Amino acid sequence: MFSKTIAQLARGLKDGEFSSCEITENYLDRISAQDNKYNSYITVTPELAMQQAKAADAVIGAGNAGIMTGIPIAHKDIFCSKGTRTSAGSKMLDNFIAPYDATLIEKFNAANSVSLGKTNMDEFAMGSSNENSYYGPVINPWGENRVPGGSSGGSAAAVAAQLAPAATGTDTGGSIRQPCALTNLSGIKPTYGRVSRFGMIAFASSLDQAGPIAKTAEDAAILLNVMAGFDPKDSTSADKPVSDYTASLNQPLAGLKIGLPKEFFSDDLNPLMAEQVQAAVKEYQALGAQIKEISLPNTALSIPAYYIIAPAEASSNLSRFDGVRYGHRCDAPLDLEDMYKRTRQEGFGPEVKRRILVGTYALSEGFYDAYYKKAQQIRRLIQQDYINALKEVDVIMGPTTPQPAFKIGAKTSDPVEMYMEDIYTLSLNLAGLPGMSIPCGMVDGLPVGLQIIGNYFAEERLLNVAHMFQQATDWHKNTAPGL
Amino acid sequence: MEWEAVIGLEIHAQLATTTKIFSGASTAFGAEANTQACAVDLALPGTLPVFNTKALEMAVMFGTAIDAEINKTSVFDRKNYFYPDSPKGYQTSQLFYPIVGTGSLEIELSDGNSKLIGVTRAHLEEDAGKSLHEKFPSMTGIDLNRAGTPLLEIVSDPDMSSAEEAVAYAKKIHSIVTSIGICDGNMAEGSFRVDCNVSVRHKGEQKLGNRTETKNINSFRFIEKAIKGEIIRQIEILEDGGSIPQETRLYDAEKDQTRTMRSKEEANDYRYFPCPDLLPIVIEDDYIDAIRSKLPELPDAKRQRFSEQYNLAAKDAAVISGNRAQADYFEIVATSTKDAKLAANWLLGEMAKTLNQNDLQIDQSPVDAQALAALLLRIKDNSISVNAARQVFEAMWNGEGSADQIISDKGLKQVTDTGAIEKIVREVIANSDKQVQQYIAAEPDKRGKMLGYFMGQIMKASKGKANPGQVQGLLKPILDSLCN
Numbered sequence: 001m002f003s004k005t006i007a008q009l010a011r012g013l014k015d016g017e018f019s020s021c022e023i024t025e026n027y028l029d030r031i032s033a034q035d036n037k038y039n040s041y042i043t044v045t046p047e048l049a050m051q052q053a054k055a056a057d058a059v060i061g062a063g064n065a066g067i068m069t070g071i072p073i074a075h076k077d078i079f080c081s082k083g084t085r086t087s088a089g090s091k092m093l094d095n096f097i098a099p100y101d102a103t104l105i106e107k108f109n110a111a112n113s114v115s116l117g118k119t120n121m122d123e124f125a126m127g128s129s130n131e132n133s134y135y136g137p138v139i140n141p142w143g144e145n146r147v148p149g150g151s152s153g154g155s156a157a158a159v160a161a162q163l164a165p166a167a168t169g170t171d172t173g174g175s176i177r178q179p180c181a182l183t184n185l186s187g188i189k190p191t192y193g194r195v196s197r198f199g200m201i202a203f204a205s206s207l208d209q210a211g212p213i214a215k216t217a218e219d220a221a222i223l224l225n226v227m228a229g230f231d232p233k234d235s236t237s238a239d240k241p242v243s244d245y246t247a248s249l250n251q252p253l254a255g256l257k258i259g260l261p262k263e264f265f266s267d268d269l270n271p272l273m274a275e276q277v278q279a280a281v282k283e284y285q286a287l288g289a290q291i292k293e294i295s296l297p298n299t300a301l302s303i304p305a306y307y308i309i310a311p312a313e314a315s316s317n318l319s320r321f322d323g324v325r326y327g328h329r330c331d332a333p334l335d336l337e338d339m340y341k342r343t344r345q346e347g348f349g350p351e352v353k354r355r356i357l358v359g360t361y362a363l364s365e366g367f368y369d370a371y372y373k374k375a376q377q378i379r380r381l382i383q384q385d386y387i388n389a390l391k392e393v394d395v396i397m398g399p400t401t402p403q404p405a406f407k408i409g410a411k412t413s414d415p416v417e418m419y420m421e422d423i424y425t426l427s428l429n430l431a432g433l434p435g436m437s438i439p440c441g442m443v444d445g446l447p448v449g450l451q452i453i454g455n456y457f458a459e460e461r462l463l464n465v466a467h468m469f470q471q472a473t474d475w476h477k478n479t480a481p482g483l
Numbered sequence: 484m485e486w487e488a489v490i491g492l493e494i495h496a497q498l499a500t501t502t503k504i505f506s507g508a509s510t511a512f513g514a515e516a517n518t519q520a521c522a523v524d525l526a527l528p529g530t531l532p533v534f535n536t537k538a539l540e541m542a543v544m545f546g547t548a549i550d551a552e553i554n555k556t557s558v559f560d561r562k563n564y565f566y567p568d569s570p571k572g573y574q575t576s577q578l579f580y581p582i583v584g585t586g587s588l589e590i591e592l593s594d595g596n597s598k599l600i601g602v603t604r605a606h607l608e609e610d611a612g613k614s615l616h617e618k619f620p621s622m623t624g625i626d627l628n629r630a631g632t633p634l635l636e637i638v639s640d641p642d643m644s645s646a647e648e649a650v651a652y653a654k655k656i657h658s659i660v661t662s663i664g665i666c667d668g669n670m671a672e673g674s675f676r677v678d679c680n681v682s683v684r685h686k687g688e689q690k691l692g693n694r695t696e697t698k699n700i701n702s703f704r705f706i707e708k709a710i711k712g713e714i715i716r717q718i719e720i721l722e723d724g725g726s727i728p729q730e731t732r733l734y735d736a737e738k739d740q741t742r743t744m745r746s747k748e749e750a751n752d753y754r755y756f757p758c759p760d761l762l763p764i765v766i767e768d769d770y771i772d773a774i775r776s777k778l779p780e781l782p783d784a785k786r787q788r789f790s791e792q793y794n795l796a797a798k799d800a801a802v803i804s805g806n807r808a809q810a811d812y813f814e815i816v817a818t819s820t821k822d823a824k825l826a827a828n829w830l831l832g833e834m835a836k837t838l839n840q841n842d843l844q845i846d847q848s849p850v851d852a853q854a855l856a857a858l859l860l861r862i863k864d865n866s867i868s869v870n871a872a873r874q875v876f877e878a879m880w881n882g883e884g885s886a887d888q889i890i891s892d893k894g895l896k897q898v899t900d901t902g903a904i905e906k907i908v909r910e911v912i913a914n915s916d917k918q919v920q921q922y923i924a925a926e927p928d929k930r931g932k933m934l935g936y937f938m939g940q941i942m943k944a945s946k947g948k949a950n951p952g953q954v955q956g957l958l959k960p961i962l963d964s965l966c967n
Contacts, residue, residue: 080527080528080529086528086529093528096528098527098528098529099522099527100522100527197529197531198530198531199529199530200529201528202528202529202760204759205759205760206759232533233531233533234531234533235532235533235534235760235761235762236531236759236760236762313759315754316563316572316573316754316756318572319565319573320528320570320571320572322567322572324567324570324625325525325526325527325570326525326527336567336623360754363754363756364752365752365754368754368755368756372756
């Protein structure tokens with residue numbers, strides 16, 4: 001049962017092979033027996049899960065089941081879910097019980113899916129290794145001393161360890177794609193604005209986007225069908241019709257034009273990984289695709305630009321955590337300033353503080369033009385690079401990460417080295433484009449991710465391109481050792 | 484050496500939307516603390532703003548009313564600062580691209596001259612909540628009901644040079660925003676607040692002196708006092724060889740003086756940047772034209788019309804047209820009574836006095852326009868005397884009923900039957916032997932002054948109901964007939 005995809009579980013539920021209560025119970029048991037190895041959940045919600053499973057079974061019994069009815073999933077602990085602690089991986093919100101549901105949670109509830117609990121994450125989604133969580137690091141099921149990536153590391157580890165059939169994540173600079181690459185999963189960061197951000201705790205508002213983390217591209221399509229859509233509560237969500245992402249999964253790829261940016265295959269890339277990515281490209285050629293080398297000349301500027309814009313927005317977004325209305329408040333404040341200072345000193349971890357400081361500095365009077373404004377100009381250049389490239393090719397491919405899952409603690413002392421982990425992913429967030437990561441090989445027993453980038457709102461095409469690869473290869477079927 | 488003051492005002496007009504600028508919570512004043520603050524207003528994690536386009540419409544109305552530039556693209560920025568009544572840790576405002584650009588308006592001064600005052604810009608922003616320091620010993624209460632109420636901040640050029648000009652400008656803005664219905668103008672409730680930027684320099688000097696900003700003044704009288712006081716304070720310091728530090732000040736109405744709130748050094752670096760949660764506001768000419776065409780009559784046009792159509796004195800026309808509710812009230816009374824002069828007199832007299840005593844606005848008056856008109860009609864048809872009408876008005880104010888009902892209940896209807904009046908006149912004369920003899924003995928040109936006594940006695944005898952005009956018409960001929 002634990003190796004089944006959503007598509008398989010949905011068939012089993014429909015055929016009466018098992019009930020939602022049975023699946024849910026099995027998963028809850030497995031979480032309580034095994035998650036001490038991975039630390040992938042911050043909060044497990046067995047009562048809520050069983051209640052939702054019972055309701056789902058009734059819906060199935062009445063013959064009204066949708067594809068997600070009764071399917072258990074896990075949510076990144078960045079989505080507010082009514083009545084459940086929503087911590088964003090921070091001590092600041094350790095005591096915060098959300099009084100409302102995020103739009104994404106509402107949509108999964110409306111689809112009668114079952115929520116197993118809330119997954120671990122880098123604090124406020126800031127990190128690439130899930131070592132920045134107040135609730136401790138997450139262990140990659142592919143190696144007990146390896147990171148699962150971040151910031152959606154808990155979601156990725158939970159799915160990779162078969163502690164959930166699928167999970168939600170968010171991606172501000174690679175936080176869905178990089179963990180998927182490091183744990184052999186399929187995930188998509190949709191176009192900015194495709195999925196509502198309402199109720200998703202903000203890191204960098206102009207970059208944040210929610211998406212699914214799944215075992216297959218097909219499952220990702222099923223989940224995205226639930227998540228996508230305009231939300232009047234999010235002014236930046238796109239008021240555009242949503243396709244059925246499962247409709248054209250099997251469309252043949254003959255004639256597909258794939259661009260390979262030379263900047264994604266530079267010396268930074270582990271040569272063994274480069275081989276795997278090239279092998280995947282060959283596979284696509286065999287499926288009828290044409291390959292073209294392209295250039296995204298401003299790729300190198302994406303890290304500096306990102307590390308101005310994201311911290312600047314974060315410094316403002318995180319100002320609300322002041323100890324006044326909710327969340328952590330220091331003991332016995334002497335006065336207002338003391339309360340602010342100690343509350344934030346105690347409530348935020350070091351990486352969050354670092355980014356608040358960087359962002360505050362970048363927005364300061366006299367520095368704004370040199371940093372924030374300049375970074376926004378670079379952002380437009382990067383976006384233009386992609387727009388130009390996507391006039392000539394249908395999709396762009398490359399590695400998701402420069403190397404496979406690294407060891408816990410390997411990069412914690414050097415933040416810039418950690419930031420380099422997202423070199424191939426974060427330019428997409430700056431451009432607002434959709435991107436996927438799917439498994440495409442192994443290096444030293446660790447998974448390798450293939451990144452597929454498409455044009456704005458081309459999620460349907462991306463999922464089709466990913467799915468066809470998974471029809472032709474078995475990389476995505478690899479499971480972590482011992483499962 | 485002669486000094487001159489340079490004054491610019493920043494006016495915060497609360498927009499009269501029913502819901503907040505970025506959330507669906509109500510903006511009604513006076514609710515129990517924190518009952519009108521939703522998840523967005525409380526800045527709960529994950530919440531996002533959604534722009535209330537009603538506020539946009541009102542801002543554009545203001546822009547078109549003063550013929551200002553309307554920016555077809557305007558952008559919300561975040562003004563970052565920590566304060567407990569600013570729940571997000573930033574205020575959403577418009578710094579770089581405001582909705583309303585440059586415009587101007589004319590103010591009238593007491594010497595009969597008028598002056599053109601420039602408006603630099605007007606931008607949309609959200610109000611903060613309130614910090615209540617008095618109620619909770621050693622703590623501060625936070626009421627977020629007001630947080631997120633839409634404001635239009637109207638910034639003037641530094642074109643004013645006296646407190647009088649500043650007050651005239653503030654009143655002009657007040658009359659415009661209330662006339663077009665975008666602000667209730669209630670200064671006591673903080674719907675219209677004024678920050679005064681004041682500096683002084685030697686007359687003829689081009690360079691501006693250091694300015695102070697006195698914040699959140701909520702009455703025209705205080706604006707005048709605060710500016711006058713500030714000008715004197717600055718001149719005294721400069722004449723003593725001192726210098727004016729650039730700072731923010733507060734006006735203390737009780738002490739009638741301003742005091743330092745924070746110095747330039749303590750000023751925040753607000754780290755403005757475009758709000759990534761809100762899209763730029765993009766509007767088309769059609770949108771602006773539609774609003775312009777629906778704009779209600781503006782105070783200047785109304786004043787002009789009132790003096791022409793109703794033949795009102797210039798001053799009365801100005802006062803009545805300056806406040807939309809009052810102007811509307813006036814027009815109903817004037818039209819129903821077909822007597823604009825009488826309507827104006829009562830509105831600016833009895834009504835204004837009574838409103839003032841009760842600290843009410845015209846739209847809160849218990850006597851509505853139709854009711855007042857009904858009363859004035861009874862004066863016009865001689866049913867009651869003006870004195871009796873005042874009594875009736877008081878009773879109407881106290882809710883005792885309609886004019887006619889009160890006149891009848893209190894028996895105030897004038898006696899207009901000539902026979903009955905003549906009977907009373909003759910009785911009074913018969914009972915006033917001494918005064919009649921004095922009248923007869925007096926020089927004819929002194930006799931007129933002596934009628935007052937008889938009038939008084941007659942009115943008293945008629946219990947005030949005899950029509951004074953008729954009494955006068957009868958009294959003198961009867962007395963004069965006794966002199967022959």
